[in-house]
Amino acid sequence: MDMQEAADHADGIMDATLRGIEPEVQWAHGPTTTGSCAVTRRRTVMTVVSAARRGSFLGLVERIWRNRDYRIKGVNNDVDSPAIYAQTGDGFGVTLIIGSEGQAFFEVDSPCVKESEVAESATPPNGPAYEGIYPLPRPNVRSGFWSAGAP
Numbered sequence: 001m002d003m004q005e006a007a008d009h010a011d012g013i014m015d016a017t018l019r020g021i022e023p024e025v026q027w028a029h030g031p032t033t034t035g036s037c038a039v040t041r042r043r044t045v046m047t048v049v050s051a052a053r054r055g056s057f058l059g060l061v062e063r064i065w066r067n068r069d070y071r072i073k074g075v076n077n078d079v080d081s082p083a084i085y086a087q088t089g090d091g092f093g094v095t096l097i098i099g100s101e102g103q104a105f106f107e108v109d110s111p112c113v114k115e116s117e118v119a120e121s122a123t124p125p126n127g128p129a130y131e132g133i134y135p136l137p138r139p140n141v142r143s144g145f146w147s148a149g150a151p
Contacts, residue, residue, distance in 0.1 A: 003039045003118045006092075006110035007032065010041035011121050013094060013108050018043070018126075020064040021057075025049075026127035026141040030105065031134065032120065037112035045104035046127055048139040052149035054098050058082055061096050070094060102147075103139040 001009070018027060030042025049057045062072060065086045073093075076083040083097040091111035098104050130136050 001110075002114040002116035003034060003037075003110070004116050006113045007039045007041055007118045007121070009090075010039065010092060010108035010110060011123050013088065013092060014041065014043050014106050015123055016068065017061060017064055017094075017106065021060060023143060023145045024126070025104070025143065025146060026125075027106075028125045028127060028130050028136055029121055030107075030136065032118060034118055037115060038110045039113070039118055040107060040109045041121065042108075043106045043125075044136050045106070046137070046139050047104075047141040047143050048147040049098060049102040049104055050147050050149045051102065053146050054082060054102065057104065057146065058084055058096065058098070062086075065094065101138050 018025070025045045025047035027043045027045050030044045032042070033040045062075075062084050065084070066072065068088075070086040070088050072084065072086050074085040081097060081099060083095065086094045088094060093109040095107045096104060127141065
């Protein structure tokens, strides 16, 4: 597997995870980074996940990953920045971190693969693309479910 194939696989992991979240959340691509032999893809959830719903959001994603036979490597129950860390059967690291203002960040790290060029993701976001904008804005989409109880 080369870096492009790893990036495509990482996109597939995030596609499947985000498809499993009901009700749907809006997301945008975060930066793709490469190292000497690995690639990281990121997606940022633009839907506000309220403090009251964070446990449900984390639990849902954990169930999605367990149903895909990912190994849960760790759970951070921090009130301000909870997270889940998992690993796929083929060695990809999968992370969900909830940051400030209820913004969720997904990250998939490949194992060491053959070096190659890496194109931007071909998966279109389900909201604004924010092309050329970094860092991405704070979460700005309200959900009747995920944002419930948020100011």
